[in-house]
Amino acid sequence: MALPALGLDPWSLLGLFLFQLLLLLLPTTTTGSSGQDPVPRVKYYAGDGRRVLSLFHQKNLRDFDTLLLSGDGDTLYVGAREAILALNIQDPGVPKLKNMISWPASDRKKSDCVFKRKSNETECFNFIRVLVSFNATHLYACGTFAFSPACTFIEHQNSYLKPILEDKVMEGKGQSPFDPAHKHTAVFVDGMLYSGTMNNFLGSEPILIRTLGPQPVLKTDNFLRWLQRKNLSPTQHRPGPLPPSPGDLAIPSAPISMGPENDVGGEKVLQKKWTTFLKAPLLCAQPGQLPFNVIRHAVLLPVCPGPEMSGVSRAWQISGTRSSAVCAFSLKDINRVFEGKYKALNKETSRWTTHEVPDDISPRPGSCSVSPSSDKALTFMKDHFLMDEQVVGTPLLVKSGVEYTQLAVETAQGLDGHSYLVMYLGTTTGSLHKAVVSRDSRAYLVEEIQLFPDLEPVRNLLLAPTQGALFAGFSGGVVRVPRANCSVYESCVDCVLARDPHCAWDPESGICRLLPASIPKSWRQDMEKGNPEWACVNGPRGRSFRPKSRPQIIKEVLAIPNSILELPCPRLSALASYHWSHGTATVLGASSMVFNGSLLLLLQDGVGGLYQCWATENGFSYPVVSYWVDSQGQPRALDPELAGIPRERVEDSLTMFGGGAALAAQRSYWPHFLTITVLLALVLSGALILLLLSRLGALRARGKVQGCGALPPGEKAPLSREQHLQLPKECRTSASDVDADSNHLGTEVA
Known part of the structure; x- marks a missing residue:
């Protein structure tokens, strides 16, 4: 009899009941990001149509590891496994293959590689590791060549590569690693190649070497035993640019080394070795935090008035998580530290001590000089190659839970006339972060793009400024990323x-x-x-003006009475917090709730009208989406304040279920509702059983008196009031302890 009075059929009543369950069981709050860790404002997953990427791949080719841009910026040279490609990147979209030349390791080298217990499926190939422009007509390339490093010159004409002649291939030991998994670096400056890699098959002999050009070949001396595999560092050669880091640096406060271009080696001491090899610690840390001491990549920042060095650093693993930082170091500070005092290791105490330059040594050990240094200066430098001071950097970006692998930078001028540093960072999981450094030297993340369908590291990043694009290399090809969308x-x-x-x-x-x-x-x-x-105001602008936020478009929704609607709210920014409003009220009624950002609305009398999802970001609130909800058969009058705003009828039903009607065709929450109902029934049943058990225990306890046991064996309970059981004397209760209903009131015994 109650259902007709309520005006609800069984389905509507069940819907109302389940909606109330949702109000109790589901979370109702949605907030934006918090904390100091920067969060990408927008995130695009692989294949997202909003951020279109162009993929170049070639059948039977793998490991697109090395990228080089031609002088005119129209051709991208790519070093892949046993091949070098020339790609035309003039037109937007997928790069077009101009031509390709093969450079496989010889059969004999591959057989030797397999004999040395290396894999003929993954390792015994020629992985291109060095690809630089030697002059206007030739490239210079080096590869692992099946664990026998080799180098060659490649002639090109109008960016078309000519085949490699076998007699032009030369040994590349010291310029390319043996193992494709080993770290490496190379930079070509003033006709000379500076390389950092492993100099032997086992990967136990790191080396920094200078080859090509008119100067003699120089390399690091074997006395630097502490320069282990993970301690390879970038070498800076005045006045040339700083090369990228060959890999991880694992000694406290990662070091940087210096070596002038006019170093010709010693005459007696350090023959054909660096005579200007010095190292200084790079310190990058937040206050109260551990330093970031593993360098993954380093570049020169194009800033004024002078260049700065920026490195992608990674901290030690702490509690199962990793953090990364981008740190900036001033070249002025680097030069100042290299002109300071030296450190020396006391072999007896195993402690580092500070040393001044002896007065009788001139020129200064490790400095640029016209003539070769004296043997005394070189001997001093062999024992004092580490500088005393640290080069302190500025953390531009610190990000937890991410490992950055590659870094590319450029400057972009804003409408305010200032130049802003833009950084593109590749991660170990194939994502690309676009970061902008504000004028207060703090970076924020504009977006995150998943470049590859599989989670694999970004192997290389290269900016093509004239094309307005960034190129990323990975195992399956090269991805072209427009630098902005x-x-x-x-x-x-x-x-x-x-x-x-x-x-x-x-x-x-x-x-x-x-x-x-x-x-x-x-x-x-x-x-x-x-x-x-x-x-975003019309007419004259001023920071004191605060415009009134009006929706750009209103979506009209016609719903079935006594039904549940789902009103989605698109998340335009991960930095914003979101809330819903109904008309002018910012607090929703009892017939609505927020779940996963969407508004669930039980459509009853008086709950229609304007519903808006608001985003608050950077202190500014604006409506993300606006709905005008009407009940079928009972349309509401249009609010005059909303006149002039375009309307859009939502044709697809947002109804989850309605009174006496069939379930919505678009999306049904019945499985969730039934699951919640069953779980709630089980919980209530368990609670009821526990309540009954506890009540039964209380009744049993009241039937006993403290100190009294059960009835003696053989005795039976009285059959009538006259035939009552005579209790022992010590178990009788006082008459004052029993009320008129024979309830026990106390524990006093007679």
């Missing part, structure tokens, strides 16, 4: 909040656009604050 920001608010220096809002076309060389004055951007309150 401004069109993904569909509103001025979203475009400004992104704080991408490559993007600005064009109010005339209503599109977030890539900044051209000549930027119109009407375009909007706020790199300093990222605040749309003044950047």
